[in-house]
Amino acid sequence: MKNKDRVIIFDTTLRDGEQSPGASLNISEKLEIAHQLARLGVDVIEAGFPISSVGDFESVKLIAKEVKGPSIAGFCRAGEKDILACWNAVKYSKKPRIHTFIATSDIHIERKLRKTRSEVLDIAANGVRFAKKFCDDVEFAAEDAVRSDFDYLCQVIEAVIDAGATTVNIPDTVGYAVVEDYGKIIRTLRERVKNIDKAVISVHCHNDLGLAVANTLAAISNGARQVECTVNGIGERAGNASLEEVVMALRTRKKYFGITCGVNTKEIYKTSRMVSTLTGIVVQPNKAIVGANAFAHEAGIHQDGVLKDSLTYEIMRPQDVGIPSNQLVLGKHSGRHALVKRLKDLGYSIKAEQIEKVYSAFKDLADKKKCVFDEDILALVEEGISTESETYVLEYLNTSSGTGIIPTATVRLSKKDGGKGKNKVILQEAACGDGPVDAAYKAVDKIAGVKAKLTDYALRALSVGKDAQGEVNVKVEYKGLKFSGRGASTDIIEASVKAYLQALNKIASGRPLGAKESL
Numbered sequence: 001m002k003n004k005d006r007v008i009i010f011d012t013t014l015r016d017g018e019q020s021p022g023a024s025l026n027i028s029e030k031l032e033i034a035h036q037l038a039r040l041g042v043d044v045i046e047a048g049f050p051i052s053s054v055g056d057f058e059s060v061k062l063i064a065k066e067v068k069g070p071s072i073a074g075f076c077r078a079g080e081k082d083i084l085a086c087w088n089a090v091k092y093s094k095k096p097r098i099h100t101f102i103a104t105s106d107i108h109i110e111r112k113l114r115k116t117r118s119e120v121l122d123i124a125a126n127g128v129r130f131a132k133k134f135c136d137d138v139e140f141a142a143e144d145a146v147r148s149d150f151d152y153l154c155q156v157i158e159a160v161i162d163a164g165a166t167t168v169n170i171p172d173t174v175g176y177a178v179v180e181d182y183g184k185i186i187r188t189l190r191e192r193v194k195n196i197d198k199a200v201i202s203v204h205c206h207n208d209l210g211l212a213v214a215n216t217l218a219a220i221s222n223g224a225r226q227v228e229c230t231v232n233g234i235g236e237r238a239g240n241a242s243l244e245e246v247v248m249a250l251r252t253r254k255k256y257f258g259i260t261c262g263v264n265t266k267e268i269y270k271t272s273r274m275v276s277t278l279t280g281i282v283v284q285p286n287k288a289i290v291g292a293n294a295f296a297h298e299a300g301i302h303q304d305g306v307l308k309d310s311l312t313y314e315i316m317r318p319q320d321v322g323i324p325s326n327q328l329v330l331g332k333h334s335g336r337h338a339l340v341k342r343l344k345d346l347g348y349s350i351k352a353e354q355i356e357k358v359y360s361a362f363k364d365l366a367d368k369k370k371c372v373f374d375e376d377i378l379a380l381v382e383e384g385i386s387t388e389s390e391t392y393v394l395e396y397l398n399t400s401s402g403t404g405i406i407p408t409a410t411v412r413l414s415k416k417d418g419g420k421g422k423n424k425v426i427l428q429e430a431a432c433g434d435g436p437v438d439a440a441y442k443a444v445d446k447i448a449g450v451k452a453k454l455t456d457y458a459l460r461a462l463s464v465g466k467d468a469q470g471e472v473n474v475k476v477e478y479k480g481l482k483f484s485g486r487g488a489s490t491d492i493i494e495a496s497v498k499a500y501l502q503a504l505n506k507i508a509s510g511r512p513l514g515a516k517e518s519l
Contacts (some may be wrong), residue, residue, distance in 0.1 A: 007241065007250065007261050008226040010202065011037050012046040013275060014063075014239055015333065017230035022416070022456065022482045023279040026509060030059045033275060038069040040271050041264040042243075046099060046228075048090040048303045049075045051082045051462065064073060064093035064270075071137060073097035077360035078127025078140075086133040098131040100171070101141035104148040105158050117152055123158055125163040139202065141169035146177045146185065158193050167226060168198045170231050172215060172253050175208025175238060183218035202226035207233060212241040213246025217249055220259055231275040232283055232290065244268045244289040244321065252316055269322035270347040273378060276360045280473050282458060288322055322347050339377070348381055369489045376469050379462055379488040391416055391508040392501050395426065399436035399493055408432050409439035413447050437496045444446040444497065448504050452476040452483070459492060472499040478507050 014030050025033070030047070037045050045067065047060040064072045072093035076082035078100045088095040099244050101115060102124050109120055126422070131138045139470025140160040145153055157168050170189065172182060186203070190196055196403075198331070199317055203219040203226070205212040216227050233242030272290040278285050281458045285292040295318040343350055343358075352360060361380045366372055379384065396412035412428040429446040433439030437457075456475035460470040470492040474485050483506045 001355060004225070005259060006041045006225070007220055007259050008200065008202075009041075009247065009261050009263055010044040010046065010073075010228040011040075011042040011070075011230065011243060012204075012228050012240065013037070013230040013234065013243075014059075014093065015048050015276070016204075016228075016236060017232075017234040018279075019236050020234045020281060022484055023234060023281055024095035024482060024484075025059075025278060026506065027055065027059045027062060029278045030125065031062055032064045033271075033278060034067045036267070036271050039264070040267040041262045042070050043262060044071045044073055044097060044226075046073045046075060047090075051085040052078060057085065060086075060089035064090050064096065068094070069094035071097045072097045073139070075099050075101070078102040078123050080127075080130050083127060083131045083134075087131070091134070095137070096135055097137040097139060098135045099139040099141065099169075100127050100131055101143050103143035104128065104153055106142035106149065106354040107147065108144050111291065115146060119331060121156055121159055125159040128163040128165045129351070136166070138165050138283040139169055140165040141171055141204065143171060143203075144173040144275050145170045146172045146182065147174070150185070150188070152279050154189065156191065158195055161193070161195045161199045163190075165199055167202050167227065168196075169204055169226075170219075170224075171204035171228075172206055172212075173204075175206035177215050178209070178211060179214050179218045182215040183222040185313045186224050189223040193503070200226050204228035204230060205227050206236065207240060208237040210238070210240070213245045213249070216241040217257070218247055220250075220257060230283065231271050232287070234275070234279065234281055236335070243290070248289050248316060248321065251320075263318050266322045267347065277486055280472045280475060280486055281459065282473055284469075289316075294318075295323060342377060343381065346378065350377075350381065365490070376462055376488075377469060379426050379469060390501070391503045392444075394494070394497055394501060396428070397440065397494055397497055399440060401436045401439075406432050407436050407439045409433065409436060409443050410445060410486055411447065412445040413444070413501075415447075436493050440493060440497050443502055444504065448508075450504055450507060452478040452504065452507065454500075455482070457496075459495075462488060470495045472496045474499045474503055476500070476503045476507075481507075483507055 014033060018025055024198055033166060034045055046260035047063040048056040050057040050060045056107035056291045060074050063134040072090050074090045076086035083098060083100055086098050102120055103109060128138055128140050138448055142153060165210060182512060186201060201224045203216055203224045213423055222443045227246055229241040229243040230242050233239040247261060247265060250257050250259050250261060272283060272444055283291055288294060303451055339359055339362055358380055365376060392413045392415055395414050399409040410430040414424040416424060429443045431439050431442035431446060433442050452474060454474060455477050458473045460471055462471050469490050471487050471488045476483050483503045485499040485503030487502060488496040489495040
C-alpha cells in the first residue's frame with residue numbers, strides 16, 4: 001500500500017447491489033448513479049458483470065467511457081471468455097480494473113464447480129495471468145473465502161499474487177463470519193502469505209447475520225485497506241456492507257481507527273436518495289446515517305438536550321452527510337428563488353429548463369397542503385427528472401368507491417407519438433376493480449395493452465400532517481422480468497397510478513436481465 005492510513009472505497013452498488021430482487025437498472029439509470037458515485041468520491045466503481053447480458057456489457061462500457069475519476073471495474077469468472085468480455089467493456093476507462101473470481105470453499109469446489117482444489121488453484125492463477133495481459137490493475141476474489149480451508153486459502157492467495165493480482169478480495173459471501181474470527185482471518189493472512197505486501201487486501205461482507213459493517217470494520221482494524229460496499233447496503237439476500245455506515249464510522253471514530261478515505265460525505269444523502277428512487281428499494285426509517293429518523297428526536301429529554309447542545313444526542317452533524325439541520329418550510333407564496341436556493345441547500349443543481357417544471361409542480365402541491373417539507377421537494381425533483389423519457393403521462397384520473405359501490409376508475413393518458421416526444425396522442429379507458437387502485441391499474445392496462453403482474457406495493461408518508469404526500473413504490477413482473485416504479489402525491493390513488501406508470505414506462509423502454517453471479 002502507498003498509504004497505510006487510507007482505505008480504498010470500492011462501490012459495488014451497480015453490480016452486487018443491482019442483484020437485489022426487483023432492483024434492476026437500465027443503462028441510463030446506471031450511468032446516472034455512476035456519475036453521482038464519482039461526485040461522492042468513491043475510488044472504484046464496479047459497474048457490472050459484462051458477460052452476464054448484452055445490457056450489462058453496454059452499461060459497463062458506457063460508464064467506462066463517460067465517468068471520470070474513479071477506477072471502473074468489471075466482474076468476471078476466472079475463465080478467458082469472461083475475462084476478455086470484461087476487458088472489452090472496461091478498457092475505455094482511464095483507470096480500468098478486471099475483478100475476477102473463483103470459489104475456494106470445499107462446498108463450492110465439490111458441489112458447484114465439481115472440481116478439485118488443485119484444478120481451482122490452476123484456474124485462479126491462470127485467470128489472473130490472462131487478465132494481466134490486458135490490464136495492470138487486476139483484483140482476484142476467493143469466493144466464499146470465510147468457509148474455505150485456511151491453509152488452502154493462503155495457497156491460492158499466494159499463487160494469484162505471484163500471477164500478478166494487485167488486490168486480493170477475501171469475501172464473506174454468505175454472511176457467515178463473526179467479528180473476531182473475520183478479523184483474525186485478515187490478520188493471519190498478513191502473517192502467513194509471504195508475498196501479501198505486494199497486494200491490497202480487500203473485504204466484501206454480506207449481511208445475513210446483520211454483521212456486514214461490523215466485520216468490515218474489524219477487517220480494517222486488522223490490515224484490510226479496501227472495502228467493498230453498496231449505497232444503502234443493498235444487495236443479494238440481506239444485502240452488503242453499507243457504504244455510508246462504514247465511511248461515517250471511520251470519520252466519527254477517527255481517533256480509534258486512525259484511517260481516512262476519499263469520500264465526500266456531504267454527497268451521501270443525495271446518493272442514498274437517488275439509489276432508493278431508481279431501484280425502488282425504500283430506505284427503512286431507522287436506517288443508520290440516511291434513514292428518515294437518523295437525526296430525528298421525539299423524546300422530550302432528548303429534544304431538550306439537542307436544543308441546548310446537539311452533541312448531547314448526536315454523534316454526527318446531519319450537514320456532514322448532506323442533510324440540512326433545519327427544515328425550511330415553503331408554501332404557496334414562496335417564489336422560484338426560494339425554491340432554487342432550498343434545492344441547492346439540499347445538494348441539487350437543477351438545469352434551467354427543468355426549473356419551471358419543478359416550480360409548477362411545487363405550486364400545485366403548495367395549493368394542496370399548507371407546508372411543503374424537504375421530503376416533498378426532493379420527491380418533486382426526482383419525479384421531474386424521472387419523467388423526462390416517459391412514454392405514458394397521467395393527464396386525468398377519476399375514481400369512485402364506497403360501501404355497496406363497485407369501485408370504478410377513469411384514466412386518461414398522453415402517449416408520445418412515434419417516440420419523438422413532440423406530438424402526443426390522448427388515450428382514455430375506464431375499468432372496475434376490487435378497489436380504486438385496482439380499478440385504476442386495470443384501466444391503465446387497457447390503454448397500454450400490457451398486463452403486468454403486481455408483485456409488491458408499498459405506501460408511506462413523505463412528511464408529517466394530514467396533508468402529507470404519500471409515496472408509493474411498486475414492483476411488477478412482465479415476461480419474467482421485474483420492474484419498479486415510484487410515485488408521490490397528496491392523493492394516494494394518484495401516487496399509486498404514477499408509480500405503476502413509471503414501471504410500465506420502464507417496460508416500454510425494455511430492460512434485459514441475464515444470469516448473474518455474486519461473491
